[in-house]
Amino acid sequence: MEKINLGVKAALFPSPVVMCGTYNEDHSVDVMTIAWAGMAASNLVEINILENHKTTDNIKKRKAFTLAVATKELMVPCDYLGVVSGAKVADKFEKSGLTAVKSEFVDAPVINELPLTMECELVSMDKGPEELRIVGKIKNVVAHKAILGEDGKVDVSRIHAIVWDNFKAGYYEVGEKVGQSFRESKKLDSFLAEHKSGLSQLAGWADEKKEETPSAACGTACGAADAEPEKKEETPSAACGTVCGAADK
Numbered sequence: 001m002e003k004i005n006l007g008v009k010a011a012l013f014p015s016p017v018v019m020c021g022t023y024n025e026d027h028s029v030d031v032m033t034i035a036w037a038g039m040a041a042s043n044l045v046e047i048n049i050l051e052n053h054k055t056t057d058n059i060k061k062r063k064a065f066t067l068a069v070a071t072k073e074l075m076v077p078c079d080y081l082g083v084v085s086g087a088k089v090a091d092k093f094e095k096s097g098l099t100a101v102k103s104e105f106v107d108a109p110v111i112n113e114l115p116l117t118m119e120c121e122l123v124s125m126d127k128g129p130e131e132l133r134i135v136g137k138i139k140n141v142v143a144h145k146a147i148l149g150e151d152g153k154v155d156v157s158r159i160h161a162i163v164w165d166n167f168k169a170g171y172y173e174v175g176e177k178v179g180q181s182f183r184e185s186k187k188l189d190s191f192l193a194e195h196k197s198g199l200s201q202l203a204g205w206a207d208e209k210k211e212e213t214p215s216a217a218c219g220t221a222c223g224a225a226d227a228e229p230e231k232k233e234e235t236p237s238a239a240c241g242t243v244c245g246a247a248d249k
């Protein structure tokens with residue numbers, strides 16, 4: 001498979017799509033869409049937002065915010081809340097059609113229609129190179145009963161959460177469960193025995209076929225390394241200065 005260098009890109013995929021709820025000075029609700037977010041510890045979340053958002057002001061003043069997982073069914077209002085600012089449209093949240101109640105745990109609103117919300121208290125707000133890096137401590141997570149499985153735990157497949165990609169700014173639904181972490185690895189021996197001919201084709205890249213002709217860069221048959229994909233180099237090989245892996249032969 002030919003590899004292309006894409007340069008510096010935010011290539012971590014997928015990004016979660018979360019709706020950050022805060023209160024304005026007059027206690028009306030503001031919500032903004034955030035994709036640059038993640039877990040920082042089991043009870044800490046991190047969001048990266050620009051300083052000029054109304055949300056930023058609100059978090060500074062109220063020291064609290066909520067983060068609700070956006071869903072496929074409510075993708076339209078969730079997207080709307082990411083393109084209109086509460087600084088310009090005072091009743092932005094009302095216009096979205098969503099509704100909210102005050103969190104029982106922090107000074108921020110919980111959106112009624114979204115099924116999973118983290119209620120967070122501000123821990124820190126640091127200036128990053130382009131944005132503010134805000135860390136919040138989770139004081140509670142509130143969930144609709146409908147997304148809990150029989151074991152009482154959140155069943156992610158019931159949420160219809162959407163995630164985002166930074167390449168094309170698309171939304172994608174989180175799909176079916178395909179495995180169980182820490183358990184799949186136990187199948188490694190039988191998995192490798194089943195796929196003795198190598199994993200390149202199994203990975204499904206249609207044109208993963210080995211090149212039989214010498215590459216222009218190094219004059220050797222670069223595809224030879226594909227026979228043993230686990231040895232394939234990611235960095236330029238000493239032999240030819242390309243990522244073809246010819247040095248492995």
Ligand SMILES: Cc1cc2nc3c(=O)[nH]c(=O)nc-3n(C[C@H](O)[C@H](O)[C@H](O)COP(=O)(O)O)c2cc1C
Nearest residue numbers: 032033034035036049050053054055082084085086
């Ligand atoms: C999918 C999506 C993801 C976004 N992610 C972020 C983000 O991570 N950080 C940020 O500063 N703005 C992000 N935005 C833009 C803000 O949501 C947008 O500027 C919003 O209007 C700010 O609202 P506010 O001024 O009422 O706080 C995103 C927008 C969309 C549609």
